[in-house]
Amino acid sequence: MIRAGIVGISGYSGFTALDLLLKHPNIIVKYVSANNTTGKVCDIWPKLSGRTNLFCEIFDLNKAIELCDVIFLAVPHTTSMKIVPDLLKAKIIVIDLSGDYRLSTSSAYEKWYGVPHVDAKNLKKAVYGLPEIYRERIKKSKFISNPGCYPTAALLALAPISSIFTELIDSIIIDAKSGVSGAGKKASVALNFSETNENFKAYKVLNHQHNPEINQYLSKFANKNMSVDFVPHLLPCTRGILETIYVRLNSKLSLNTLHKIYKRFYKTEAFVRIADIGQQPELKNVTGTNYCDIGLSVSKDKGLVVITSVIDNLIKGASGQAIQNMNIVCGFNETLGLL
CATH class of the missing domain: 3.40.50.720 (NAD(P)-binding Rossmann-like Domain)
Structure with missing residues (x-):
């Protein structure tokens, strides 16, 4: 033990x-x-x-x-x-x-x-603990820096397109929403029930500390400098993150091609699920789990890709991913304690 x-x-x-x-x-x-x-x-x-x-x-x-x-x-x-x-x-x-x-x-x-x-x-x-991308490095390390919650959802959503279709990308906008538990347990007037219930607001617009983390690792995926416009929002719910990511292209890309790439990219990953074409992920299907669910859409002119990514911010976005990393470091089955 x-x-x-x-x-x-x-x-x-x-x-x-x-x-x-x-x-x-x-x-x-x-x-x-x-x-x-x-x-x-x-x-x-x-x-x-x-x-x-x-x-x-x-x-x-x-x-x-x-x-x-x-x-x-x-x-x-x-x-x-x-x-x-x-x-x-x-x-x-x-x-x-x-x-x-x-x-x-x-x-x-x-x-x-x-x-x-x-x-x-x-x-x-420190090895960045995103197992789906850095598993081999994690295996050899004793010091893991667990990714942030927003970056986990964003990077898993963007890894295939940014690494395979790098030269097609003109711009990326991330519209992210998180449940209140993402702000932690410390008391704050802004997080009181009467302030968050039946409310919805943006915060730290273009100035969130997860922005440079996303940029840093997205640039590694693409092997070139990449920068996103990142706007987080506070949802009137306890947990869960949903990110709607807009990727503007300079050349056409079909939904069928993109979907096949994503399915192939994550084929062996236990905790990433790619939605069928025409389906979109929902918070209720990932809360309480270590899953990241990803949905894909492409505009009629094939010049805009919209990626939706959902996770539980406290599990895949924090403690579940931390245990997934521990399993890898210790040589255990990666899913132990998580399924």
Whole structure:
């Protein structure tokens, strides 16, 4: 059995990771902690009553290292980079769910996250944990930077067209919508029920920290500099992400050709499902799962591709993908604990 720990158990991603790991046949969770929350886990999260006797305490580095083989960092941005160096030094497998190691340079991190990066030397050691694209690199690594929720849906939707039809692409616009849990558990007036119920709004327009992450990896897929216009919105629901992606082309591309490429690209992937022509994915079909569902449409003049991509932001967009990455690192069946 692999001994696992979760740092940040009081947040939604930490809870989701624990909920999933408690069902994993090859994992025993030995350690959980939080920054400001202590007590029995079943008191913090009553949904887990009868399933665990774990006690949540303030993070203790030495205890975490002693008890764990793998640690999930479900902590706020800017926190992981203060913990990771010691965990790596102790040869712990680290799965970081924050944004601290997703961008390739410390200057980009400071620009988008507002603080200097204090562990720049490990930025190049982190492997981006998008299994469908970087599985072979993940297998060889002990330090995984889990993708953001919006980038997961966007990059899976765009990987085939950006890598195969690179020269046909003129522009990309991503219209993204997320449930309220994507903003985390911290109290905020803007996230109160009375503010979000029966409401719908854009936020961080063209200025979201996931924009450079999407650009960075999309450019790698295309082997050239790529940039998208990204606009996120807040949905009046708890969880789920739906992205409508508009890809303007400079040459014609048929829907049948595109659909065949996508089906072939993801043929062996357990967690990516391509909708039949004429069908569109829906949030209700992925919430509570590690699936990414993708739908395709092409305009009558064959000059505009519209891709729809849906995921559960807390599972495929966070903790489920983190466990998928752990399975790969540990040599387990990739779907263990997730199906």
